[in-house]
Amino acid sequence: MPVGAVVVDASGRELACATNAREALGDPTAHAEVLALRAAAIVHDDGWRLSGCTLAVTLEPCTMCAGAAVLARVDRVVFGAWEPKTGAAGSLWDVLRDRRLTHRPEVVGGVREQACSDLLREWFRGAAGPGGPDR
Numbered sequence: 086m087p088v089g090a091v092v093v094d095a096s097g098r099e100l101a102c103a104t105n106a107r108e109a110l111g112d113p114t115a116h117a118e119v120l121a122l123r124a125a126a127i128v129h130d131d132g133w134r135l136s137g138c139t140l141a142v143t144l145e146p147c148t149m150c151a152g153a154a155v156l157a158r159v160d161r162v163v164f165g166a167w168e169p170k171t172g173a174a175g176s177l178w179d180v181l182r183d184r185r186l187t188h189r190p191e192v193v194g195g196v197r198e199q200a201c202s203d204l205l206r207e208w209f210r211g212a213a214g215p216g217g218p219d220r
Contacts, residue, residue, distance in 0.1 A: 165201025
């Protein structure tokens with residue numbers, strides 16, 4: 086699935102980027118957001134606490150990825166396409182803004198929404214053909 090994520094620090098410097106690798110790695114947790122957060126934590130000055138950082142992703146994060154963003158203490162989550170079936174930034178759930186949690190990042194959704202949605206739509210059209218969704 087064509088989902089990409091990037092983590093940038095407060096100055097806008099890219100710390101890490103990743104794409105969805107769930108099928109390639111056979112790992113249900115290998116979402117783009119999780120992989121980017123893990124890689125950013127390795128190079129960030131404050132380790133796993135990604136304070137001052139922004140996570141940007143092409144698709145609204147799922148519950149797992151939203152939880153990872155909260156636990157990583159990112160300041161902001163920016164995403165493109167809304168995901169009404171599994172989205173956890175306002176579509177189905179709102180994990181990122183849940184007042185019961187100790188950290189709530191700023192959420193900016195719908196950035197370049199049409200371009201991100203078109204990319205996913207085209208991929209799913211192709212996924213239905215030869216090779217299926219794992220290609």
